Amino acid sequence: MIRIEGLRKTFPTRGGPVTAVDGVDLTVAEGQVFGVVGRSGAGKSTLLRCVNLLERPDEGRVTVAGVELTGLPERHLRRARQDIGMIHQHFALLHSRTAAGNVSFALEVMGVPRRKRAARVEELLDLVDLTDRADAYPAQLSGGQKQRVGIARALASRPRLLLSDEATSALDPDTTGAILTLLRDLTRRLGLTILLITHEMDVVKRLCDAVAVMRDGRFVESGPVADLVNRPDSQLARDLFPLGPVPTMPDHVLVDVTLTGRAGDDVVATLARRHDLDVRIVAGAVEQLAATRAGRLRLALPEAAPGLAGALHDLRGAGLTVEAAR
Numbered sequence: 224m225i226r227i228e229g230l231r232k233t234f235p236t237r238g239g240p241v242t243a244v245d246g247v248d249l250t251v252a253e254g255q256v257f258g259v260v261g262r263s264g265a266g267k268s269t270l271l272r273c274v275n276l277l278e279r280p281d282e283g284r285v286t287v288a289g290v291e292l293t294g295l296p297e298r299h300l301r302r303a304r305q306d307i308g309m310i311h312q313h314f315a316l317l318h319s320r321t322a323a324g325n326v327s328f329a330l331e332v333m334g335v336p337r338r339k340r341a342a343r344v345e346e347l348l349d350l351v352d353l354t355d356r357a358d359a360y361p362a363q364l365s366g367g368q369k370q371r372v373g374i375a376r377a378l379a380s381r382p383r384l385l386l387s388d389e390a391t392s393a394l395d396p397d398t399t400g401a402i403l404t405l406l407r408d409l410t411r412r413l414g415l416t417i418l419l420i421t422h423e424m425d426v427v428k429r430l431c432d433a434v435a436v437m438r439d440g441r442f443v444e445s446g447p448v449a450d451l452v453n454r455p456d457s458q459l460a461r462d463l464f465p466l467g468p469v470p471t472m473p474d475h476v477l478v479d480v481t482l483t484g485r486a487g488d489d490v491v492a493t494l495a496r497r498h499d500l501d502v503r504i505v506a507g508a509v510e511q512l513a514a515t516r517a518g519r520l521r522l523a524l525p526e527a528a529p530g531l532a533g534a535l536h537d538l539r540g541a542g543l544t545v546e547a548a549r
């Protein structure tokens with residue numbers, strides 16, 4: 224659905240040029256939810272704005288649904304952009320219009336005749352479960368309801384691709400959960416593809432099939448969530464399942480074990496029974512994510528135990544990532 228090749232964008236600033244996106248390649252398959260994560264200033268927003276060419280890249284190609292947008296003249300670009308919906312952190316609603324009016328506005332811009340608009344607005348508000356608030360103004364809506372209006376408006380043109388710019392960052396955890404459930408549901412019902420940027424690990428856990436970790440304008444890790452989490456030295460695994468500072472435990476070896484799928488369910492039992500090790504769980508979490516079940520455990524094992532080396536070897540042999548705790 225999306226193919227980005229060699230994307231580069233530099234901004235001139237008073238302090239000299241700032242390269243926001245520094246050679247990014249990205250492929251997002253149809254129906255996939257792809258998340259780009261990274262700290263503030265990593266280049267996420269610029270990358271997203273380059274996908275619908277709100278920002279013109281200096282170099283590289285952007286192809287969406289088989290159309291190379293970077294090769295289109297401005298007048299064709301406007302039409303192509305209509306097939307790409309976008310939702311924003313602060314909703315970007317018109318305050319003088321009701322929920323229905325905001326959705327209708329998108330249809331007006333597209334040139335949908337008045338007599339067809341009302342039915343389509345109703346359909347869109349129903350899709351986001353907001354029919355009963357159709358006549359409310361943004362000031363009368365909660366954050367979650369405002370984002371539902373934003374989603375309905377973004378879907379007005381029946382896009383196959385939705386771009387999401389920190390769509391849940393201004394919402395509380397419960398509301399975030401409800402919006403993430405809605406987005407996941409919409410990908411299934413409408414066959415939507417979503418490219419999102421976020422700094423929230425919950426969004427990755429609940430929504431994403433694949434992820435890229437962005438730093439200084441580049442992707443430092445990229446791929447399906449299960450693959451990335453399982454890679455040795457994975458930044459994503461550490462961000463999704465932080466284990467805190469490593470405690471001092473004399474006479475013990477501390478290891479961090481990454482589990483994905485069902486692999487590793489029995490890691491503690493295996494170490495205890497088969498290798499006769501006195502295992503202590505120091506920290507850990509295992510969760511069901513949108514893409515896979517995954518987690519990390521920090522285990523303390525007695526340094527002097529004769530079975531230690533063989534035990535660690537067996538865990539690696541069983542496909543688990545085992546690393547010195549850090």
Ligand SMILES: Nc1ncnc2c1ncn2[C@@H]1O[C@H](COP(=O)(O)OP(=O)(O)OP(=O)(O)O)[C@@H](O)[C@H]1O
Pocket residue numbers: 234235236241242243261262263264265266267268269270
């Ligand atoms: N229009 C602009 N003019 C000058 N510099 C810019 C512009 N837009 C972005 N930048 C710079 O490019 C870099 C990447 O910014 P960008 O907003 O893409 O990062 P981000 O990862 O989305 O961060 P945040 O989450 O804080 O928005 C930053 O150093 C930023 O200051």
